[in-house]
Amino acid sequence: MADLVLVLEASAGSGSLALLRGETVVAEAGVPMRGHDGERLMPTLVQLLHDSGAATHDLQRIVCGAGPGGFTSLRIAAAIAKGLAESLGVELWGVSSLALLAAGERGDEGEAWHHEAATGDVAGGHRAGARRRDVLAVLDALRGEWYSQRFGFGPDGTVMAVDAPMRRDRAALDAEAAARGGARIVGTWGDSFGGGRHASPLARDVARLPKGPLLHPVDVARWEPDYGRLAEAQVKWEQAHGRPLGALG
16 A cells, blocks of 8 residues: 655755655665765665565655755755656655754654653753743855754644744854744754754654645645755856756656
């Protein structure tokens, strides 16, 4: 029965794949995405299906990380995801790569926090009814900047966007992290900020996000990820050809 969801995430230098059945992670794999490493994404996908005893006809949906992030790696993942969705006749969904970072933070700390909030256990500095600290998810935008977005958490741990994705430099990130009660910076070089954590978005954390603005169906023919910043190669191509580079597919 076609009940598996295939997730591809390649917005950062370290990409990942996951097979999900509901909220259960059936299988997953990491894939380096820098330079020519991105060529390994499709072979790794094939191996993941083989090792888990699944086939493409078992897939009911394809989910692809929508960025922002690295132009080339996002484009490779999107091309594979769109090709599979179209050939299999299944839905393609896009997921915010920054939201995946926030969802991963929920996974690392959320369960313990919810237990403490429910029981009144103040170990670890929490108290019943306390609001979880926001997460400021960041991905490398090069040139001394990061793509960033602030996320909060509902009473049930649901990840919610507080603002829109934007590029910020280090000073702006420090200021945003200190604002509105404080936020923990998580993502590319996140550990270079006080109290932050270095992390890459993980495909598996799609299971922690509900359908909505951060995870939703897209039009296979028209969709492409949010590249954030145009790649130098794309800028030169558009200048040479006098027109925008077309959408994927």
